Amino acid sequence: MLKKLLKEIMVLISGKQAEPIADLLDGKKYTNEFLIAKKLDLTINQTRNILYKISDHGLVSFIRKKDKRKGWYTYFWKIEISKCLEFLRTLLVKKMDQLSHHIKSRETKEFYTCEKCNIEFTEETALLHDFMCNECGEIVTRKDNTPVIKEYNRELEKLKRELALVDEELKLEKEKIEKVKMKEFKKSEKIREEEKAKKKIASAKKRAENKEAKKKLEKKETEEKSSKTKTSKKKK
Protein backbone atom coordinates (compact mmCIF):
# COMPACT_ATOMS: atom_id res chain seq x y z
CA MET A 1 0.00 0.00 0.00
CA LEU A 2 2.83 2.39 0.87
CA LYS A 3 4.43 1.90 -2.55
CA LYS A 4 1.12 2.61 -4.26
CA LEU A 5 0.72 5.86 -2.32
CA LEU A 6 4.31 6.90 -3.00
CA LYS A 7 3.82 6.26 -6.71
CA GLU A 8 0.70 8.40 -6.67
CA ILE A 9 2.67 11.25 -5.08
CA MET A 10 5.52 11.02 -7.62
CA VAL A 11 3.04 11.17 -10.49
CA LEU A 12 1.21 14.11 -8.89
CA ILE A 13 4.40 16.13 -8.73
CA SER A 14 6.38 15.09 -11.75
CA GLY A 15 4.09 13.18 -14.08
CA LYS A 16 3.84 9.57 -15.17
CA GLN A 17 7.57 9.30 -15.98
CA ALA A 18 8.42 9.83 -12.29
CA GLU A 19 6.29 6.91 -11.11
CA PRO A 20 9.14 4.30 -10.97
CA ILE A 21 11.09 6.57 -8.61
CA ALA A 22 8.94 5.29 -5.77
CA ASP A 23 10.36 1.82 -6.41
CA LEU A 24 13.92 2.94 -7.13
CA LEU A 25 14.54 5.06 -4.05
CA ASP A 26 15.04 3.75 -0.55
CA GLY A 27 13.96 5.48 2.65
CA LYS A 28 17.28 4.87 4.39
CA LYS A 29 20.07 4.30 1.90
CA TYR A 30 21.06 6.77 -0.81
CA THR A 31 20.90 5.61 -4.43
CA ASN A 32 23.36 6.69 -7.12
CA GLU A 33 21.71 8.94 -9.72
CA PHE A 34 23.30 7.05 -12.60
CA LEU A 35 21.49 3.92 -11.52
CA ILE A 36 18.20 5.86 -11.29
CA ALA A 37 18.72 7.36 -14.76
CA LYS A 38 19.47 3.95 -16.20
CA LYS A 39 16.35 2.41 -14.67
CA LEU A 40 14.20 5.35 -15.82
CA ASP A 41 15.81 5.18 -19.25
CA LEU A 42 16.45 8.93 -19.14
CA THR A 43 19.58 11.10 -19.36
CA ILE A 44 21.25 12.20 -16.17
CA ASN A 45 19.98 15.78 -16.65
CA GLN A 46 16.39 14.67 -17.23
CA THR A 47 16.63 12.48 -14.14
CA ARG A 48 18.05 15.31 -12.04
CA ASN A 49 15.32 17.68 -13.21
CA ILE A 50 12.62 15.28 -12.08
CA LEU A 51 14.33 14.71 -8.74
CA TYR A 52 14.94 18.43 -8.16
CA LYS A 53 11.25 19.06 -8.73
CA ILE A 54 10.35 16.45 -6.13
CA SER A 55 12.99 17.75 -3.74
CA ASP A 56 11.45 21.23 -3.96
CA HIS A 57 8.64 19.72 -1.89
CA GLY A 58 11.13 18.09 0.46
CA LEU A 59 10.01 14.60 -0.58
CA VAL A 60 13.44 13.36 -1.65
CA SER A 61 16.85 14.40 -0.36
CA PHE A 62 20.37 14.04 -1.68
CA ILE A 63 24.01 13.99 -0.82
CA ARG A 64 26.68 14.68 -3.42
CA LYS A 65 30.18 13.39 -3.78
CA LYS A 66 32.93 14.94 -5.83
CA ASP A 67 34.82 12.76 -8.24
CA LYS A 68 38.41 13.76 -7.41
CA ARG A 69 39.74 12.75 -10.80
CA LYS A 70 37.05 14.21 -13.04
CA GLY A 71 36.09 17.09 -10.77
CA TRP A 72 32.33 16.72 -11.10
CA TYR A 73 29.66 15.82 -8.58
CA THR A 74 27.58 12.68 -8.41
CA TYR A 75 24.27 12.90 -6.56
CA PHE A 76 22.83 10.18 -4.36
CA TRP A 77 19.13 10.26 -3.53
CA LYS A 78 16.74 8.87 -0.95
CA ILE A 79 13.02 9.21 -0.47
CA GLU A 80 11.52 10.98 2.56
CA ILE A 81 8.60 8.67 3.28
CA SER A 82 6.99 10.58 6.17
CA LYS A 83 7.14 13.83 4.25
CA CYS A 84 5.61 12.15 1.18
CA LEU A 85 2.70 10.88 3.24
CA GLU A 86 2.21 14.25 4.95
CA PHE A 87 2.21 15.89 1.53
CA LEU A 88 -0.48 13.55 0.23
CA ARG A 89 -2.45 13.96 3.44
CA THR A 90 -2.52 17.76 3.11
CA LEU A 91 -3.65 17.41 -0.49
CA LEU A 92 -6.46 15.00 0.41
CA VAL A 93 -7.71 17.16 3.27
CA LYS A 94 -7.77 20.18 0.96
CA LYS A 95 -9.73 18.26 -1.70
CA MET A 96 -12.17 17.02 0.93
CA ASP A 97 -12.72 20.55 2.21
CA GLN A 98 -13.45 21.74 -1.31
CA LEU A 99 -15.88 18.90 -1.89
CA SER A 100 -17.69 19.51 1.38
CA HIS A 101 -18.00 23.13 0.39
CA HIS A 102 -19.49 22.15 -2.99
CA ILE A 103 -21.92 19.75 -1.35
CA LYS A 104 -23.09 22.38 1.08
CA SER A 105 -23.54 24.89 -1.71
CA ARG A 106 -25.61 22.36 -3.74
CA GLU A 107 -27.72 21.57 -0.71
CA THR A 108 -28.51 25.17 0.15
CA LYS A 109 -28.49 27.05 -3.16
CA GLU A 110 -30.52 26.88 -6.35
CA PHE A 111 -28.85 26.37 -9.72
CA TYR A 112 -30.29 26.93 -13.16
CA THR A 113 -29.26 25.50 -16.46
CA CYS A 114 -29.76 26.17 -20.15
CA GLU A 115 -30.34 22.77 -21.69
CA LYS A 116 -29.54 24.03 -25.15
CA CYS A 117 -26.12 25.50 -24.32
CA ASN A 118 -25.42 23.19 -21.41
CA ILE A 119 -24.44 26.13 -19.21
CA GLU A 120 -25.11 26.36 -15.51
CA PHE A 121 -26.09 29.53 -13.67
CA THR A 122 -26.25 30.39 -10.00
CA GLU A 123 -29.53 31.77 -8.76
CA GLU A 124 -28.06 35.27 -8.61
CA THR A 125 -26.94 35.23 -12.25
CA ALA A 126 -30.21 33.67 -13.39
CA LEU A 127 -32.15 36.36 -11.56
CA LEU A 128 -29.95 39.05 -13.04
CA HIS A 129 -30.87 37.88 -16.56
CA ASP A 130 -34.58 37.35 -15.80
CA PHE A 131 -34.07 33.58 -15.96
CA MET A 132 -32.96 33.71 -19.56
CA CYS A 133 -29.76 32.23 -20.94
CA ASN A 134 -27.34 35.06 -21.66
CA GLU A 135 -25.97 33.09 -24.63
CA CYS A 136 -29.11 32.07 -26.54
CA GLY A 137 -31.98 33.80 -24.77
CA GLU A 138 -33.85 30.59 -23.92
CA ILE A 139 -35.59 30.30 -20.57
CA VAL A 140 -33.39 28.49 -18.09
CA THR A 141 -34.68 25.63 -15.95
CA ARG A 142 -34.08 24.92 -12.31
CA LYS A 143 -31.61 22.16 -11.80
CA ASP A 144 -32.13 19.08 -9.66
CA ASN A 145 -29.05 18.99 -7.44
CA THR A 146 -29.59 15.45 -6.16
CA PRO A 147 -27.42 13.59 -8.71
CA VAL A 148 -24.55 16.08 -8.32
CA ILE A 149 -24.71 15.84 -4.53
CA LYS A 150 -24.71 12.06 -4.81
CA GLU A 151 -21.65 12.13 -7.05
CA TYR A 152 -19.79 14.54 -4.74
CA ASN A 153 -20.57 12.37 -1.74
CA ARG A 154 -19.27 9.29 -3.52
CA GLU A 155 -16.04 11.13 -4.27
CA LEU A 156 -15.81 12.36 -0.70
CA GLU A 157 -16.12 8.80 0.60
CA LYS A 158 -13.34 7.70 -1.72
CA LEU A 159 -11.07 10.46 -0.42
CA LYS A 160 -11.91 9.54 3.16
CA ARG A 161 -10.87 5.96 2.52
CA GLU A 162 -7.59 7.09 0.99
CA LEU A 163 -6.95 9.43 3.91
CA ALA A 164 -7.43 6.51 6.31
CA LEU A 165 -4.81 4.53 4.36
CA VAL A 166 -2.38 7.44 4.45
CA ASP A 167 -2.91 7.85 8.19
CA GLU A 168 -2.30 4.15 8.73
CA GLU A 169 0.98 4.30 6.79
CA LEU A 170 2.01 7.46 8.62
CA LYS A 171 1.44 5.70 11.93
CA LEU A 172 3.59 2.73 10.84
CA GLU A 173 6.31 5.07 9.63
CA LYS A 174 6.34 6.99 12.91
CA GLU A 175 6.59 3.74 14.84
CA LYS A 176 9.53 2.71 12.69
CA ILE A 177 11.30 6.02 13.34
CA GLU A 178 10.57 5.68 17.07
CA LYS A 179 12.10 2.21 17.08
CA VAL A 180 15.29 3.43 15.38
CA LYS A 181 15.52 6.31 17.85
CA MET A 182 15.04 3.92 20.76
CA LYS A 183 17.76 1.63 19.43
CA GLU A 184 20.16 4.56 19.06
CA PHE A 185 19.28 5.78 22.54
CA LYS A 186 19.97 2.36 24.04
CA LYS A 187 23.25 2.16 22.17
CA SER A 188 24.43 5.55 23.44
CA GLU A 189 23.21 4.62 26.91
CA LYS A 190 25.34 1.47 26.79
CA ILE A 191 28.40 3.45 25.70
CA ARG A 192 27.76 5.91 28.52
CA GLU A 193 27.52 3.08 31.03
CA GLU A 194 30.74 1.54 29.78
CA GLU A 195 32.56 4.85 30.04
CA LYS A 196 31.21 5.34 33.53
CA ALA A 197 32.52 1.91 34.54
CA LYS A 198 35.93 2.67 32.99
CA LYS A 199 36.13 5.95 34.89
CA LYS A 200 35.18 4.19 38.10
CA ILE A 201 37.97 1.66 37.68
CA ALA A 202 40.45 4.41 36.79
CA SER A 203 39.56 6.50 39.83
CA ALA A 204 39.75 3.43 42.10
CA LYS A 205 43.19 2.73 40.72
CA LYS A 206 44.20 6.32 41.29
CA ARG A 207 42.89 6.20 44.84
CA ALA A 208 44.86 3.03 45.51
CA GLU A 209 47.98 4.64 44.08
CA ASN A 210 47.48 7.71 46.25
CA LYS A 211 47.00 5.54 49.27
CA GLU A 212 50.17 3.65 48.43
CA ALA A 213 52.10 6.89 47.96
CA LYS A 214 50.77 8.25 51.23
CA LYS A 215 51.80 5.10 53.02
CA LYS A 216 55.31 5.34 51.59
CA LEU A 217 55.53 8.95 52.60
CA GLU A 218 54.42 8.18 56.16
CA LYS A 219 56.87 5.33 56.35
CA LYS A 220 59.64 7.59 55.17
CA GLU A 221 58.65 10.24 57.68
CA THR A 222 58.66 7.80 60.59
CA GLU A 223 61.99 6.43 59.45
CA GLU A 224 63.44 9.92 59.28
CA LYS A 225 61.99 10.75 62.70
CA SER A 226 63.41 7.64 64.29
CA SER A 227 66.82 8.22 62.71
CA LYS A 228 66.71 11.84 63.99
CA THR A 229 65.94 10.68 67.52
CA LYS A 230 68.74 8.17 67.25
CA THR A 231 71.20 10.82 66.18
CA SER A 232 70.00 13.25 68.83
CA LYS A 233 70.36 10.51 71.39
CA LYS A 234 73.89 9.89 70.12
CA LYS A 235 74.69 13.61 70.45
CA LYS A 236 73.64 13.53 74.07
Ligand SMILES: [Zn+2]
Ligand atom coordinates in the same frame (compact mmCIF):
# COMPACT_ATOMS: atom_id res chain seq x y z
ZN1 LIG B 1 -28.58 28.92 -23.87
